[in-house]
Structures are given as C-alpha cells and as structure tokens.
Amino acid sequence: MSLLLGEIVAALGGELLGDAAMVVERLASLVAAGPAAISFLSHPRYRKELLASRAGCVIVAPSMRDEAMARGACLVVDDPYLYFARLTQLWKARHAPAQPPGIHPSAVVDVGAHVDATAVIGPLCVVERGARIGAGTVLKSRVTVSEDCVIGDRCLLHPGVVVGADGFGLAPHEGAWVKIEQLGAVRIGNDVEIGANTCIDRGALEDTVLEDGVKLDNLIQIGHNVRVGRNTAMAGCVGVAGSADIGAQCTIGGGAVVLGHLKLADGVHVSAATVVTRSILKPGQYTGVFPIDDNAAWERNAATLRHLHQLRERLRALEKQAASGLTP
Amino acid sequence: MSLLLGEIVAALGGELLGDAAMVVERLASLVAAGPAAISFLSHPRYRKELLASRAGCVIVAPSMRDEAMARGACLVVDDPYLYFARLTQLWKARHAPAQPPGIHPSAVVDVGAHVDATAVIGPLCVVERGARIGAGTVLKSRVTVSEDCVIGDRCLLHPGVVVGADGFGLAPHEGAWVKIEQLGAVRIGNDVEIGANTCIDRGALEDTVLEDGVKLDNLIQIGHNVRVGRNTAMAGCVGVAGSADIGAQCTIGGGAVVLGHLKLADGVHVSAATVVTRSILKPGQYTGVFPIDDNAAWERNAATLRHLHQLRERLRALEKQAASGLTP
Amino acid sequence: MSLLLGEIVAALGGELLGDAAMVVERLASLVAAGPAAISFLSHPRYRKELLASRAGCVIVAPSMRDEAMARGACLVVDDPYLYFARLTQLWKARHAPAQPPGIHPSAVVDVGAHVDATAVIGPLCVVERGARIGAGTVLKSRVTVSEDCVIGDRCLLHPGVVVGADGFGLAPHEGAWVKIEQLGAVRIGNDVEIGANTCIDRGALEDTVLEDGVKLDNLIQIGHNVRVGRNTAMAGCVGVAGSADIGAQCTIGGGAVVLGHLKLADGVHVSAATVVTRSILKPGQYTGVFPIDDNAAWERNAATLRHLHQLRERLRALEKQAASGLTP
Numbered sequence: 001m002s003l004l005l006g007e008i009v010a011a012l013g014g015e016l017l018g019d020a021a022m023v024v025e026r027l028a029s030l031v032a033a034g035p036a037a038i039s040f041l042s043h044p045r046y047r048k049e050l051l052a053s054r055a056g057c058v059i060v061a062p063s064m065r066d067e068a069m070a071r072g073a074c075l076v077v078d079d080p081y082l083y084f085a086r087l088t089q090l091w092k093a094r095h096a097p098a099q100p101p102g103i104h105p106s107a108v109v110d111v112g113a114h115v116d117a118t119a120v121i122g123p124l125c126v127v128e129r130g131a132r133i134g135a136g137t138v139l140k141s142r143v144t145v146s147e148d149c150v151i152g153d154r155c156l157l158h159p160g161v162v163v164g165a166d167g168f169g170l171a172p173h174e175g176a177w178v179k180i181e182q183l184g185a186v187r188i189g190n191d192v193e194i195g196a197n198t199c200i201d202r203g204a205l206e207d208t209v210l211e212d213g214v215k216l217d218n219l220i221q222i223g224h225n226v227r228v229g230r231n232t233a234m235a236g237c238v239g240v241a242g243s244a245d246i247g248a249q250c251t252i253g254g255g256a257v258v259l260g261h262l263k264l265a266d267g268v269h270v271s272a273a274t275v276v277t278r279s280i281l282k283p284g285q286y287t288g289v290f291p292i293d294d295n296a297a298w299e300r301n302a303a304t305l306r307h308l309h310q311l312r313e314r315l316r317a318l319e320k321q322a323a324s325g326l327t328p
Numbered sequence: 329m330s331l332l333l334g335e336i337v338a339a340l341g342g343e344l345l346g347d348a349a350m351v352v353e354r355l356a357s358l359v360a361a362g363p364a365a366i367s368f369l370s371h372p373r374y375r376k377e378l379l380a381s382r383a384g385c386v387i388v389a390p391s392m393r394d395e396a397m398a399r400g401a402c403l404v405v406d407d408p409y410l411y412f413a414r415l416t417q418l419w420k421a422r423h424a425p426a427q428p429p430g431i432h433p434s435a436v437v438d439v440g441a442h443v444d445a446t447a448v449i450g451p452l453c454v455v456e457r458g459a460r461i462g463a464g465t466v467l468k469s470r471v472t473v474s475e476d477c478v479i480g481d482r483c484l485l486h487p488g489v490v491v492g493a494d495g496f497g498l499a500p501h502e503g504a505w506v507k508i509e510q511l512g513a514v515r516i517g518n519d520v521e522i523g524a525n526t527c528i529d530r531g532a533l534e535d536t537v538l539e540d541g542v543k544l545d546n547l548i549q550i551g552h553n554v555r556v557g558r559n560t561a562m563a564g565c566v567g568v569a570g571s572a573d574i575g576a577q578c579t580i581g582g583g584a585v586v587l588g589h590l591k592l593a594d595g596v597h598v599s600a601a602t603v604v605t606r607s608i609l610k611p612g613q614y615t616g617v618f619p620i621d622d623n624a625a626w627e628r629n630a631a632t633l634r635h636l637h638q639l640r641e642r643l644r645a646l647e648k649q650a651a652s653g654l655t656p
Numbered sequence: 657m658s659l660l661l662g663e664i665v666a667a668l669g670g671e672l673l674g675d676a677a678m679v680v681e682r683l684a685s686l687v688a689a690g691p692a693a694i695s696f697l698s699h700p701r702y703r704k705e706l707l708a709s710r711a712g713c714v715i716v717a718p719s720m721r722d723e724a725m726a727r728g729a730c731l732v733v734d735d736p737y738l739y740f741a742r743l744t745q746l747w748k749a750r751h752a753p754a755q756p757p758g759i760h761p762s763a764v765v766d767v768g769a770h771v772d773a774t775a776v777i778g779p780l781c782v783v784e785r786g787a788r789i790g791a792g793t794v795l796k797s798r799v800t801v802s803e804d805c806v807i808g809d810r811c812l813l814h815p816g817v818v819v820g821a822d823g824f825g826l827a828p829h830e831g832a833w834v835k836i837e838q839l840g841a842v843r844i845g846n847d848v849e850i851g852a853n854t855c856i857d858r859g860a861l862e863d864t865v866l867e868d869g870v871k872l873d874n875l876i877q878i879g880h881n882v883r884v885g886r887n888t889a890m891a892g893c894v895g896v897a898g899s900a901d902i903g904a905q906c907t908i909g910g911g912a913v914v915l916g917h918l919k920l921a922d923g924v925h926v927s928a929a930t931v932v933t934r935s936i937l938k939p940g941q942y943t944g945v946f947p948i949d950d951n952a953a954w955e956r957n958a959a960t961l962r963h964l965h966q967l968r969e970r971l972r973a974l975e976k977q978a979a980s981g982l983t984p
Contacts, residue, residue: 027839028861085827088837088860096803106764108434108451108469123764123782124798126451126469126487140821141764141782141800142452144469144487144524147424158821159782159800160853165468165486165524168545168563171413175577176541176559179521181416183355193835196800196821196855197488197875199524199546199564204416205356213832217824218855219525219877219895221547221564221582231832235824236855236877237895237913239547239565239583241600249831254877255895255913255931257565257583257601272897273913273931275583275601275617288620289931291630292944300637302947309956311640312967318646318974436762436779436797454779454797454815470780472797472815472852475752493796493814493852496873496891499741503905504869504887507849509744511683525816527852527874527892532744533684547853549875549892549910567875567893567911569928585893585911585929599954603911603929603945616948619958628965639968646974 001025001095005057008038009075012086017065018057018073027084027091030055038075040084041068059083099138113145116153128164134190146202152190152212160197163188167201167208167224167242180204182224189213195220195236204242211248229266329353329423333385336366337403340414345393346385346401355412355419358383366403368412369396387411427466441473444481456492462518474530480518480540488525491516495529495536495552495570508532510552517541523548523564532570539576557594657681657751661713664694665731668742673721674713674729683740683747686711694731696740697724715739755794769801772809784820790846802858808846808868816853819844823857823864823880823898836860838880845869851876851892860898867904885922 006020025036030046033039033055040059041050050058050068057073059080068074077083103109103121112129115121119133122141127133131145134153139145143157146164151157169180184203188210194200195218201208203225210222213231221239222228228240229248238252241260246252250264253272258264262276267283270276274288293301304311334348353364358374361367361383368387369378378386378396385401387408396402405411431437431449440457443449447461450469455461459473462481467473471485474492479485497508512531516538522528523546529536531553538550541559549567550556556568557576566580569588574580578592581600586592590604595611598604602616621629632639662676681692686702689695689711696715697706706714706724713729715736724730733739759765759777768785771777775789778797783789787801790809795801799813802820807813825836840859844866850856851874857864859881866878869887877895878884884896885904894908897916902908906920909928914920918932923939926932930944949957960967 026861032862079827079829082827082829082834085825085829085834085836088825088839089835091839092837104764106434106762108432124452124470124780128469140802142470142780142798146468146487156822159802159818160488160525160816160855162487162524162546165546166484166521168523168543169413169416170543170561171407171410173407173410173413176519177543177561178410178413179417180413181420183416183419191832193822195824196818196857197525197547197816197853199488201524201546205354206360215824215826215833217877218818218821218857219547219853219875221545223564233826233833235897236879237565237893241563241582254897254915259582259600270620271623272915274620276620277617278620285623286620287623287626288618289626289630289933290618290944290946291634292926292930292932292934292942293634295927295941295943297634297637298943298945301633301635302945304636304640305633305957305961306947306949306953307640307957308636308960308964309953311643312960312963314643314647315967315970315974318643318650319970321650322974322977434762436760452780452798470798474796474815488816488853490798490815490852490874493874494812494849496851496871497741497744498871498889499735499738501735501738501741504847505871505889506738506741507745508741509748511744511747525853525875527816529852529874533682534688547875549873551892565893569891569910587910587928598948599951602948604948605945606948613951614948615951615954616946617954617958618946619962621962625962625965629961629963632964632968633961635968636964639971642971642975646971646978649978 001091003091003094005038005073005075008087008090011090012083014059014075014077014083016073016075017069018075022056022073024057027088028055030058038087040080042081042084059087104141107139110147122159131164146186148185149187149202150185151188152192154191155188156193158194158196158198158218161194162197162199163194164202165199167204169204169224169242184208184225186210189230192216198222201226201242217254223260235272329419331419331422333366333401333403336415336418339418340411342387342403342405342411344401344403345397346403350384350401352384355415356383358386366415368408370409370412387415432469435467438475450487459492474514476513477515477530478513479516480520482518483516483520483522485522486524486526486546489522490525490527491522492530493527495532497532497552497570512536512553514538517558520544526550529554529570545582551588563600657747659747659750661694661729661731664743664746667746668739670715670731670733670739672729672731673725674731678712678729680712683743684711686714694743696736698737698740715743760797763795766803778815787820802842804841805843805858806841807844808848810847811844812849814850814852814854814874817850818853818855819850820858821855823860825860825880825898840864840880842866845886848872854878857882857898873910879916891928 005022028037030049030053039055060068107125109127110129113127114132116135120138126144128147130148132150137155149164166182170177189212198220200222201224211230215233217236223242225243232250234252235254237255247266255273258276263279271287333350356365358377358381367383388396435453437455438457441455442460444463448466454472456475458476460478465483477492494510498505517540526548528550529552539558543561545564551570553571560578562580563582565583575594583601586604591607599615661678684693686705686709695711716724763781765783766785769783770788772791776794782800784803786804788806793811805820822838826833845868854876856878857880867886871889873892879898881899888906890908891910903922911929914932919935927943
C-alpha cells in the first residue's frame with residue numbers, strides 16, 4: 001500500500017515542496033509518523049509536534065510554509081485538515097476494494113422494497129416492504145430499514161442501525177398503556193451517515209426526517225417525528241426525544257439529551273452531556289454539566305447544592321440587614 | 329387507504345356530529361390535517377390549533393363540543409387521546425397486513441426453544457435453547473432471546489433487542505477480574521414492548537423480571553437481577569444498574585440512570601437525564617439535572633459550584649458576625 | 657442439576673465444616689436460599705442475613721467461622737466472593753453445555769478472515785476480510801467484527817456488538833462535512849468481555865486498543881483511537897470520545913462520559929453518570945452528578961444555580977463591607 005507524493009498532488013492539488021517521487025507508505029499523526037509517512041498540521045498550536053515530527057512529508061497551511069520547509073518535504077494547501085480528509089478518501093479508494101453494489105445473499109430484502117442497482121445491501125441486513133434505498137447508499141451489515149422508510153443517495157449506515165422501529169407512543173388508560181400505532185415512516189436525505197447501533201424511530205402520523213448531510217455517530221436515539229436539519233452532526237450516545245425540531249448546521253455533543261417538542265435554531269451547538277430542557281432560538285454554544293471533582297469535594301458541594309435556594313434567602317436577609325444599617 | 333367516519337364510530341364508539349359517509353384518508357395532527365384527515369384535541373390548551381385546523385373531522389372531549397361543532401364535523405368522546413390511540417390501531421389493522429405467525433426461514437431458532445404457534449419470529453432473529461415465546465408475541469427482526477429466557481403473550485420486541493446477555497458480574501482478584509457466570513435468566517410478562525437495540529441482562533442467580541405491561545423505549549440497558557413492576561414505562565437511553573427494584577406504574581424519563589440495588593416505590597416518576605442515587609420510597613416526581621445555559625454563563629456558575637461548600641461556610645461566618653452585633 | 661459439597665471442595669478448595677455428601681441443587685443469595693442451596697457472605701455487614709438464611713451451606717471468610725458454624729454447614733475460604741465466582745464457573749461448566757467451537761452456518765465469515773479453530777462464531781455474526789479471532793474466543797450471536805480488526809484469546813463478545821465501525825471523523829467544508837476515512841482498525845487483547853450492543857470504533861490512522869482483561873458492559877461507545885488499559889472495567893451506557901487514553905485498573909460507572917483527547921491515569925475510578933471534562937492524572941474516585949431531589953426543590957435550586965456566580969459576588973461585597981467595619 002503506497003502512493004507517490006506526485007500522485008497525491010495530481011489527484012488533490014496543493015503546492016509540493018519536495019520530491020514528487022517520494023513513496024508514501026502510510027498516513028500518520030505528526031507524533032507517530034516515520035520517514036515513509038505523510039502527516040498534517042491542522043493548527044499552528046501543534047507547531048512543536050511539527051518540528052519534532054519524523055514525517056517524510058507534512059501538509060501545512062501557507063502560514064507555516066517556512067517552518068515546514070526548514071524541516072523537510074511539505075505540501076502547502078489552503079485547508080490542511082480538509083486536504084487530509086480527501087487524502088484519506090484517496091488512500092482508501094486506492095487500497096481498499098469497495099463493497100460491490102448489490103444485495104448480499106444473506107440479507108433479507110422484501111420483494112416490495114426498492115433498492116437502487118448501485119446500492120450495497122451488506123450481510124444480514126433487513127429491508128422491509130415499501131422501503132427505498134437510493135443510489136450509491138451502503139448498508140454495511142446487520143442494518144434494518146423498516147417498511148416504507150426512505151434512504152437517499154450516497155448514505156452510509158453502519159452495522160446494527162435500526163431505521164423505522166416504532167416511536168414510543170402510548171396513551172394511559174386505567175393504569176395501563178394503550179399503544180399508539182406509528183403510522184408515519186422515516187425519510188433520510190442524501191449524504192447522511194449513521195453510526196453503529198443508532199436508532200431512528202418512525203413517525204406517529206407524519207415522518208421522522210433527517211435532512212441532507214446529517215451525520216450521526218453510534219448509539220444515538222432519534223425519537224418519532226423529529227426533524228434534524230441539513231448538515232447537523234451528533235456525537236455518540238445522544239438522545240433526541242419525540243417531535244424535537246433541530247435546525248441545520250447544529251452540533252450536539254456526545255451523551256447530550258434533547259427533550260421532546262423543543263425547537264433548536266440553525267447553528268446551535270450543544271456541549272457533550274448537556275440536557276436541553278427548553279427551546280434554543282439563538283445560535284451559540286450551550287452547556288449544562290455538573291463539574292467533576294474528587295468524590296469528597298463533590299459530596300460536600302452536592303449536599304450544599306440541595307440547600308442553594310435557602311442560601312440565597314439567607315444572603316438576602318444579610319444584605320437587607322446591612323442595607324438597613326442595623327447590626328442586631 | 330381510507331375509512332368512513334361511520335366505520336370508525338361503528339368500531340370505536342363516540343358521538344358523531346357530522347356526516348357518517350365522510351371519507352377519512354389519513355390521520356393527522358391539527359396543524360398538518362387537511363379536509364380528508366381526522367385529527368384530535370388532547371387538551372384544551374390546544375384550542376387555538378383546533379380553531380385554525382383544516383381537519384375534516386376532529387375528535388374532542390365533551391367540554392369542547394360547542395367550539396368543535398362550530399368549525400365542522402367532530403366526534404365527541406370521553407378521552408380523545410385514548411380514542412385516537414385506538415383509531416391508530418384500527419387504521420393499522422385495516423391497512424397494514426400483519427406479519428403472519430411463524431418463524432422466518434432466516435431466523436435461527438434452537439430445537440430446544442418453545443415458540444407458540446401464533447408468535448412471529450421475524451428475519452434474522454436468534455432464539456436459544458430453552459427460551460419460550462408466548463402467544464401472539466412478535467420479534468420484529470434481528471432480535472436475540474438467549475437460553476432459558478421467557479417472553480409472555482402479546483409482547484412486541486423491536487429490531488436489535490437482546491434479551492438474556494450475561495449480566496456484568498465480576499470478582500476482583502490480584503488486579504484482574506474473575507467472571508461470575510450468570511446462572512439466572514430473564515422473565516418477561518405479557519403485553520410488554522421493548523424498543524430497538526434495548527438490552528435486558530440475565531440474572532446472576534435469580535431472574536431479571538419485567539412484569540406485565542412494561543413499556544421500554546430504544547437503547548435502554550436493564551442490568552441483571554432488576555425487577556421492573558407492572559406498567560412501568562421508560563423512555564430511550566435509560567440505564568438501570570443491577571438489582572434495582574423498580575415499582576409499578578413508574579415512568580423513567582429518557583437518559584435517566586438508576587443505580588444498583590436501589591428501590592423505587594410504585595408511582596415514582598423520574599425526570600429525563602436524572603440520576604437516581606438513593607432509594608425513593610414515596611411516589612412523586614423527582615429531578616436532578618444541571619440547567620442548560622449559554623456556555624460562558626455555565627462556565628462561571630460551574631466554577632463557583634466547585635466552591636459552594638466554602639461559600640456556605642463564609643455565609644455562616646457573616647451571619648454569626650451579624651448576630652453577635654460585632655462589625656470587626 | 658446438582659453438585660455434592662465434597663465435589664465443590666475437591667474442585668475449588670476451602671475448609672468444609674459440614675457434610676461432604678450434602679447435595680447442592682442451586683446457588684442462591686442468602687435471602688433466597690433454601691436448604692438445598694449454597695450461598696455466600698461477601699461482607700460482615702450482611703451478618704444479619706447470614707443468621708436468618710435458610711441456606712444449606714454458606715461460604716464465609718475465616719473471621720465469620722464461628723457465627724457460620726453455629727447456624728449449620730459452612731465453607732471457610734479466604735475470599736468468599738472470589739470463591740463464589742469460581743463456583744458459578746464450576747456450576748456452569750458442569751450443567752450448561754458450552755457452544756462447540758466452529759462457525760455457525762448462518763454466520764457470514766469472509767474467506768480472508770482468520771478464525772482460530774477453537775473459537776466460536778455464533779449465529780448471524782459477520783466477520784470481515786482480514787479480521788482475526790483468537791483461540792477460545794466466543795462471538796455469541798449477531799456480532800460484527802469489521803475488516804482487519806483483531807480479537808485476542810478467550811474473549812467473549814455478546815450479541816449485537818460492533819467492532820470496527822468507522823470512527824466519527826469529519827472535516828467541515830463550506831457548511832457541510834467531508835468524511836475522513838478511518839484507516840486504522842481495532843486491536844483487542846486477551847480475556848476481554850464486551851457487552852451486548854456495545855460499539856468499538858476503528859481508528860482514524862492508528863488502531864483503537866482494548867488491552868488484556870478489559871471488561872465492558874452493554875451499550876457502551878468507544879470512539880476512534882481510544883486506548884483502554886489492562887483490566888479496566890466500564891459499566892453500561894458509558895461513552896468514551898475519540899482519542900481518550902484510559903489507564904489500567906480503572907473503573908468507569910454506568911452512563912459516565914469521557915470527553916475526547918483526555919488522559920486518565922491508572923487506578924482512576926469515575927462514578928456513574930459523571931462527565932470527565934479534563935484529564936485525571938491522580939488515582940482516586942471522581943464524581944460530578946447533580947443530586948436528585950423532589951421536582952419542586954430541584955426547580956428552586958436549579959433556578960438559583962443559574963445565578964450562583966452573582967451570589968458569590970454579593971457575598972464578597974458583604975464580606976468587604978463587614979471587614980471595613982462600615983454598615984452603610
């Protein structure tokens with residue numbers, strides 16, 4: 001597995017300061033790279049790693065050209081991280097044979113499902129009646145797409161994904177629960193990636209929707225009737241409750257929870273493990289996490305927290321006293 | 329896909345104020361409904377949506393009869409939400425052919441498993457030796473029921489569910505872990521629904537138990553030896569640690585965590601993302617969530633929180649000083 | 657299913673004070689045990705349960721010998737909990753036939769995968785090209801091991817586990833995301849257990865690594881490039897973000913989240929539902945959880961928490977005033 005530096009530049013562009021005949025045997029981080037590796041500097045704050053790196057060639061921004069040249073071969077590009085992303089794609093395309101289009105014989109695809117001829121349905125997947133799988137979309141293995149759910153083009157669904165299980169709809173009746181059948185489906189746009197064992201529930205009446213370019217990590221739960229806007233990305237273990245309406249270009253950190261029926265504007269960024277309990281209509285970064293501490297300190301502070309409201313009342317009383325000029 | 333209003337009333341009851349020959353082509357929310365749709369008003373606070381709705385017919389409570397009549401056809405029933413739930417069931421029964429009973433040829437069912445003749449074992453399920461699947465129960469697809477686990481009647485297990493994996497039992501020994509084999513199984517009652525990719529571990533010695541009518545959403549973890557009482561419902565991403573004993577008619581919000589060996593009384597309601605760190609013996613609503621804020625405000629407050637105990641001490645000192653009448 | 661007390665002692669050692677011919681029909685907790693059961697006392701704080709127990713024989717530490725003898729047969733051993741763990745293994749080995757080595761006919765194993773002849777590949781598993789499965793390792797059912805991932809010897813992977821799905825790597829570009837292909841794999845050592853529906857992502861450039869003896873419960877997410885050190889154990893629903901470096905002999909409580917690129921030293925213990933937002937270089941127990949309370953009390957305290965920083969400023973002002981001797 002190798003590429004010449006010249007091949008990389010021919011395919012992806014950039015200004016090469018070094019030997020086009022150099023053989024690149026691997027991609028690596030600055031720290032792990034050896035002389036046969038190409039690496040990249042995504043941010044000037046890693047300058048020290050750059051100078052210490054043994055990488056045969058480094059991808060850098062124009063601002064780092066001089067420092068990079070001083071240490072050896074480099075590739076100068078506008079956005080090194082983006083260039084590196086494209087290089088991983090080039091590398092994979094050259095070295096890892098793609099799964100051929102078609103339906104693996106072990107997959108169970110209903111005759112009433114519509115699978116594009118260029119799609120890949122991997123081993124042990126289930127595609128139910130009325131489901132549609134678009135052009136170039138890949139279901140890796142052990143993916144379920146339930147009836148009438150639609151997946152767009154160029155999507156990638158990792159193992160264990162479940163699209164279109166019933167949303168959690170129940171009406172209380174005499175102490176028990178009566179099921180609300182989920183009559184909607186799931187509609188997923190183009191260029192959507194869904195991580196392993198993530199679940200997207202079907203809608204109760206209308207459809208649950210993931211718009212184009214949405215990226216979901218592993219073990220995420222998307223409840224019924226949710227909308228996730230274009231290019232929004234969520235890290236692992238996020239839970240989005242039913243009927244939440246999440247805008248475009250949002251990022252949701254790992255383990256965050258979005259409660260039901262809330263609206264998040266475009267460009268809202270939720271920190272990891274934060275619980276969104278109200279609609280957020282203004283772009284920005286939002287957080288709500290109890291700070292970690294050694295256990296003894298946490299115990300003291302958590303115990304006090306349970307009396308915080310009282311503390312405020314006591315503070316107020318003191319302030320009043322001070323303001324009145326009376327010391328009893 | 330359609331039903332006459334008259335057919336709906338014949339099947340489900342209610343007082344129809346409108347034309348029994350009206351053709352209902354879909355069920356929809358008040359906002360999304362058009363003239364061929366039936367909708368419902370679950371709560372008077374949505375009165376405004378009712379008045380603005382284009383729905384051909386609306387299901388309402390007796391208290392809303394006059395307002396609903398003024399705008400067009402309506403169906404007056406005691407509990408509109410419950411009626412709507414039953415209507416979704418009627419709709420599905422009429423329009424979506426149920427999976428026929430029997431074992432899909434791609435499922436792997438041990439000869440020593442007992443599957444009721446009216447049960448549905450969907451594609452790519454695994455049912456191990458000694459497992460029992462009750463009457464009318466449906467395993468949708470890619471469900472595992474491990475050895476000796478018992479599922480009651482009329483249950484619904486969504487794709488990816490794992491019943492009866494080993495509980496997490498380990499004894500420490502010289503810095504490593506010695507496995508405690510899990511000799512119990514899982515016993516699931518009747519009318520239980522389990523969401524996609526949810527896991528119910530087998531017991532260490534006795535069985536893990538889900539009682540009748542329990543409803544679990546997706547991606548939930550139920551540890552070994554847990555008991556979940558009748559009709560308790562849990563939203564997605566809940567984690568229940570080993571040997572927790574959860575009462576009947578509880579609700580556990582999404583992403584909540586219940587620690588091990590705790591007891592929750594009947595009728596305890598835990599808010600989403602709350603961590604239950606102590607037994608709760610009194611019914612009621614319980615919460616513990618760090619409030620979300622813009623990131624800068626959160627940082628300030630979180631930093632202060634790490635000194636909260638000290639703040640209280642300082643407040644006490646001031647109070648003492650004030651009480652003593654001394655201003656130093 | 658039964659064992660004689662004498663057989664147990666012959667296999668596992670310990671000092672038997674009682675009849676070696678006693679027939680043990682089950683293992684049980686002190687509370688649930690009847691006369692045909694053997695139980696164990698893991699800690700002197702359960703002395704009361706010991707005295708009330710109807711167990712036919714009890715495994716105890718030397719310090720409890722006299723009290724245990726007074727109530728009936730007992731087995732005196734150095735570490736009763738460890739002994740009990742080994743007894744569960746003996747019990748299972750005698751009574752539950754192990755899955756025979758080999759590849760279940762329903763599994764999909766690539767011809768370019770390497771599966772040791774003593775390994776078990778259960779029903780409906782997927783093992784991709786270049787993957788390696790070590791001696792005595794068991795993939796229960798519906799497990800995916802993706803290409804080039806390596807699993808050591810004597811590992812146990814429960815149903816639904818996904819090893820080697822793509823890490824979540826994306827470069828932003830003009831408002832959309834460009835995929836970073838994940839060119840690393842996953843390397844798992846010996847004696848590792850992985851719970852149901854847990855996901856271990858492949859590395860971006862280097863491998864994601866679980867060292868020997870790691871134990872993971874269900875529904876855990878391990879991001880790309882993570883290292884988990886020897887004998888570290890994690891309870892259910894933990895999320896570990898990319899490039900975290902977790903030491904040996906750590907424990908991570910259920911539902912905890914470890915953010916990316918952090919380092920945890922050996923011997924760090926993270927409490928359940930705690931969010932690790934900074935590296936922890938000193939062994940110890942660390943916690944950060946909002947204390948649960950009844951909902952009304954929580955609301956009051958959470959509202960005040962959003963003004964905590966201001967409260968501190970007000971307290972400072974009062975202190976200054978007091979220190980200056982001025983009461984305005």
